Amino acid sequence: DAGVTQSPTHLIKTRGQQVTLRCSPKSGHDTVSWYQQALGQGPQFIFQYYEEEERQRGNFPDRFSGHQFPNYSSELNVNALLLGDSALYLCASSSSGVETQYFGPGTRLLVL
Amino acid sequence: EDQVTQSPEALRLQEGESSSLNCSYTVSGLRGLFWYRQDPGKGPEFLFTLYSAGEEKEKERLKATLTKKESFLHITAPKPEDSATYLCAVQGSGGGADGLTFGKGTHLIIQP
Numbered sequence: 001d002a003g004v005t006q007s008p009t010h011l012i013k014t015r016g017q018q019v020t021l022r023c024s025p026k027s028g029h030d031t032v033s034w035y036q037q038a039l040g041q042g043p044q045f046i047f048q049y050y051e052e053e054e055r056q057r058g059n060f061p062d063r064f065s066g067h068q069f070p071n072y073s074s075e076l077n078v079n080a081l082l083l084g085d086s087a088l089y090l091c092a093s094s095s096s097g098v099e100t101q102y103f104g105p106g107t108r109l110l111v112l
Numbered sequence: 113e114d115q116v117t118q119s120p121e122a123l124r125l126q127e128g129e130s131s132s133l134n135c136s137y138t139v140s141g142l143r144g145l146f147w148y149r150q151d152p153g154k155g156p157e158f159l160f161t162l163y164s165a166g167e168e169k170e171k172e173r174l175k176a177t178l179t180k181k182e183s184f185l186h187i188t189a190p191k192p193e194d195s196a197t198y199l200c201a202v203q204g205s206g207g208g209a210d211g212l213t214f215g216k217g218t219h220l221i222i223q224p
Contacts, residue, residue: 040216099143106155
């Protein structure tokens with residue numbers, strides 16, 4: 001049973017560029033949440049997708065956007081990258097109505 | 113606004129030396145309190161979900177407990193492979209929040 005998968009594992013971008021990160025949820029899960037984790041900090045909630053719609057959003061600017069596909073996989077897009085966007089981006093999946101979220105291995109983004 | 117504070121920030125123990133990690137929280141209507149283990153550069157690994165005060169869960173050398181204001185992760189006779197950062201998170205029901213609010217974690221080192 002495959003767990004949550006994310007791609008790519010690492011990414012290097014320059015300021016002002018745009019990036020797309022991808023996530024496939026655990027089998028049987030229909031809800032995907034995205035988190036940003038800076039070095040030495042706990043993950044911070046970006047947003048959550050369910051039934052192809054953004055259900056809830058954390059305190060992140062509109063430069064952060066997402067999408068969920070009919071097969072429940074999801075993308076996170078970040079426009080106009082800033083140096084401060086350098087972080088580990090985590091995807092978590094869950095089943096609607098069940099609180100426990102399972103995390104993927106993350107994508108390490110470095111903005112130069 | 114939901115808040116989570118973990119203590120201590122770091123803890124160094126000898127192999128076999130039992131201890132406890134603390135997670136203090138404030139939340140509007142607790143839907144769940146979660147413990148995760150995170151190894152360097154990897155995604156959080158799910159350990160426990162606790163739903164109500166008085167609840168306890170165990171897994172190998174780990175035991176999680178919950179009161180109305182805090183949770184403890186007890187580690188009994190730890191081994192070097194228990195070295196990791198342990199993250200605590202809450203999910204509240206205020207405003208239909210679905211994202212998890214994390215603490216900064218406790219960095220645990222078990223010396224042989």
